[in-house]
Amino acid sequence: xxxxxxxxxxxxxxxxxxxxxxxxxxxxxxxxxxxxxxxxxxxxxxxxxxxxxxxxxxxxxxxxxxxxxxxxxxxxxxxxxxxxxxxxxxxxxxxxxxxxxxxxxxxxxxxxxxxxxxxxxxxxxxxxxxxxxxxxxxxxxxxxxxxxxxxxxxxxxxxxxxxxxxxxxxxxxxxxxxxxxxxxxxxxxxxxxxxxxxxxxxxxxxxxxxxxxxxxxxxxxxxxxxxxxxxxxxxxxxxxxxxxxxxxxxxxxxxxxxxxxxxxxxxxxxxxxxxxxxxxxxxxxxxxxxxxxxxxxxxxxxxxxxxxxxxxxxxxxxxxxxxxxxxxxxxxxxx
Amino acid sequence: xxxxxxxxxxxxxxxxxxxxxxxxxxxxxxxxxxxxxxxxxxxxxxxxxxxxxxxxxxxxxxxxxxxxxxxxxxxxxxxxxxxxxxxxxxxxxxxxx
Numbered sequence: 147x148x149x150x151x152x153x154x155x156x157x158x159x160x161x162x163x164x165x166x167x168x169x170x171x172x173x174x175x176x177x178x179x180x181x182x183x184x185x186x187x188x189x190x191x192x193x194x195x196x197x198x199x200x201x202x203x204x205x206x207x208x209x210x211x212x213x214x215x216x217x218x219x220x221x222x223x224x225x226x227x228x229x230x231x232x233x234x235x236x237x238x239x240x241x242x243x244x245x246x247x248x249x250x251x252x253x254x255x256x257x258x259x260x261x262x263x264x265x266x267x268x269x270x271x272x273x274x275x276x277x278x279x280x281x282x283x284x285x286x287x288x289x290x291x292x293x294x295x296x297x298x299x300x301x302x303x304x305x306x307x308x309x310x311x312x313x314x315x316x317x318x319x320x321x322x323x324x325x326x327x328x329x330x331x332x333x334x335x336x337x338x339x340x341x342x343x344x345x346x347x348x349x350x351x352x353x354x355x356x357x358x359x360x361x362x363x364x365x366x367x368x369x370x371x372x373x374x375x376x377x378x379x380x381x382x383x384x385x386x387x388x389x390x391x392x393x394x395x396x397x398x399x400x401x402x403x404x405x406x407x408x409x410x411x412x413x414x415x416x417x418x419x420x421x422x423x424x425x426x427x428x429x430x431x432x433x434x435x436x437x438x439x440x441x442x443x444x445x446x447x448x449x450x451x452x453x454x455x456x457x458x459x460x461x462x463x464x465x466x467x468x469x470x471x472x473x474x475x476x477x478x479x480x481x
Numbered sequence: 482x483x484x485x486x487x488x489x490x491x492x493x494x495x496x497x498x499x500x501x502x503x504x505x506x507x508x509x510x511x512x513x514x515x516x517x518x519x520x521x522x523x524x525x526x527x528x529x530x531x532x533x534x535x536x537x538x539x540x541x542x543x544x545x546x547x548x549x550x551x552x553x554x555x556x557x558x559x560x561x562x563x564x565x566x567x568x569x570x571x572x573x574x575x576x577x578x
Contacts (some may be wrong), residue, residue, distance in 0.1 A: 240516040
């Protein structure tokens, strides 16, 4: 029996989760929500995390019904992400690891998403679409690496959605993407937007600039509604994602798709991916907001796999890093 | 000559700052050192920070080119230090207290 506690706080969510051999014992989380029209800045986000992290840690232990002595390993997000929030979370992880005399383990955030998705859905060897506010990658496993087959060449798809939400002042509560998804259901008219797939890669900065520039004019002139723009933006960017995922599947001969990351809980994206999978006789796996959106359990789960395969991180090597590619990690826990 | 002096000992031209933090025990001081040491300064140049523990005191020394850079580093260190202290107060196992 191996029990791992995982600390996550690389963006505006702070979560601490505990996993015992594939079972999520607790997974409390808090989100730093900014007013409409505003994004979250690193120092404000770090302040939010500092203010709540010890309460969240208490909750994680209480909900799991565990004492520190029961824990075998302390995992935390080493990167990628925003510097100060990462440092805040790493400080608490390092301190409790030393206080409790437990080994420490620095986890790649993207690997956390993949391993949590695999645990929850039981997908065996899927082509992974990882979509969030900070990352957009199509990933497949091969010879001890999660290899990136395609990715964004500029900003993440979630960043594109978040920035659009800011322009037309959509609420950030519970998340801009969730509110765009709800508004999109009421949209009926498709407004053509730039569609940018470059081989295996995608680009979202052009679409973002275009819609930032055009949104107010189109809405105020009555050319379309805010709901139509939400609908059109989703249809456009999700089509791009489905296209590169399908191409990666064709390359790998893969029959499974797993969608992870915060944007992955969007039901319209899941629906569109489902249509493509059906045509290819492939299986689609996705999770809901508890595990798609950043959380502590995903770091605990990746940490569990790493710890069981013999990895630990020495204190002096436990520095955080804002840039940390998915394919930098040697996957020691898969064949 | 002043110019030669500066070349030989550039440290003397920098702003120096020193902080001593007393802890209840040497073990506590060394845990704080372990938690606060690993992360590098976010900016590349203009500031140098060294941490060490003597008995039950954590000592931090800064040398910086500009007051502005020094202030940012000291501020963020103090934020980080209070978080570590709070964590130690709340989550230390009863035996060590």
